[in-house]
Amino acid sequence: xxxxxxxxxxxxxxxxxxxxxxxxxxxxxxxxxxxxxxxxxxxxxxxxxxxxxxxxxxxxxxxxxxxxxxxxxxxxxxxxxxxxxxxxxxxxxxxxxxxxxxxxxxxxxxxx
Amino acid sequence: xxxxxxxxxxxxxxxxxxxxxxxxxxxxxxxxxxxxxxxxxxxxxxxxxxxxxxxxxxxxxxxxxxxxxxxxxxxxxxxxxxxxxxxxxxxxxxxxxxxxxxxxxxxxxxxxxxx
Numbered sequence: 001x002x003x004x005x006x007x008x009x010x011x012x013x014x015x016x017x018x019x020x021x022x023x024x025x026x027x028x029x030x031x032x033x034x035x036x037x038x039x040x041x042x043x044x045x046x047x048x049x050x051x052x053x054x055x056x057x058x059x060x061x062x063x064x065x066x067x068x069x070x071x072x073x074x075x076x077x078x079x080x081x082x083x084x085x086x087x088x089x090x091x092x093x094x095x096x097x098x099x100x101x102x103x104x105x106x107x108x109x110x111x112x
Numbered sequence: 113x114x115x116x117x118x119x120x121x122x123x124x125x126x127x128x129x130x131x132x133x134x135x136x137x138x139x140x141x142x143x144x145x146x147x148x149x150x151x152x153x154x155x156x157x158x159x160x161x162x163x164x165x166x167x168x169x170x171x172x173x174x175x176x177x178x179x180x181x182x183x184x185x186x187x188x189x190x191x192x193x194x195x196x197x198x199x200x201x202x203x204x205x206x207x208x209x210x211x212x213x214x215x216x217x218x219x220x221x222x223x224x225x226x227x
Contacts, residue, residue, distance in 0.1 A: 004154075009152075031213075032213050034213075034215070041220065041221075041223075042220050042221070043116070043203055043205070043218030043219050043220050043221055044155070044203075044218050045218070046215050049212070049213050049215070051213070089154050089155075091154075093213070093214065099168075100157070100216070102154030102155050102156070103154050104152070104153050104154045105152075105153070105154050107152075
């Protein structure tokens with residue numbers, strides 16, 4: 001069964017600090033992995049996407065990594081800001097490309 | 113370009129009542145999805161349309177949920193009758209020619225509370 005597990009479920013960090021979110025998946029065959037940011041009351045917005053051959057991708061202060069061998073990904077947030085408070089969802093796409101398996105998300109709260 | 117539009121943004125109903133949600137995808141996007149997102153969880157696919165045809169409705173509770181996209185543009189999702197466990201955010205997403213690696217563009221969602 002295709003699954004995406006994220007950890008931690010939630011975390012609280014101080015403004016300016018870094019944090020790393022984890023994503024483990026069992027989706028096979030694999031096409032790509034996205035990290036989405038979902039602000040409260042809004043739909044998810046794509047942050048990064050990585051295919052099988054990519055092992056790192058940055059978008060500003062967000063850096064995602066992918067290890068396709070161990071089927072693990074991480075999202076690193078550098079110098080967190082209050083606006084980073086949101087849920088971060090890891091989404092893996094199977095070989096067909098448009099059937100997605102969603103993780104449960106990590107809720108991040110950045111405190112001043 | 114305008115994003116995915118959804119309405120209403122919020123809806124409160126009592127159990128056993130009916131409710132309908134509307135979605136207008138990004139212009140030109142042929143593929144449309146409805147998701148159910150329960151608080152604290154990731155979205156769960158309910159139904160996928162390609163133009164006006166259903167591609168996947170395997171997880172749609174068909175005894176109470178229905179969806180249509182008659183003209184291949186906007187779509188309506190209906191729940192009749194609603195149960196307490198239907199309380200969730202209902203997200204609509206679309207894919208079109210400009211989507212890289214089939215990126216789905218999400219609307220803001222409709223938050224449903226069933227009392």
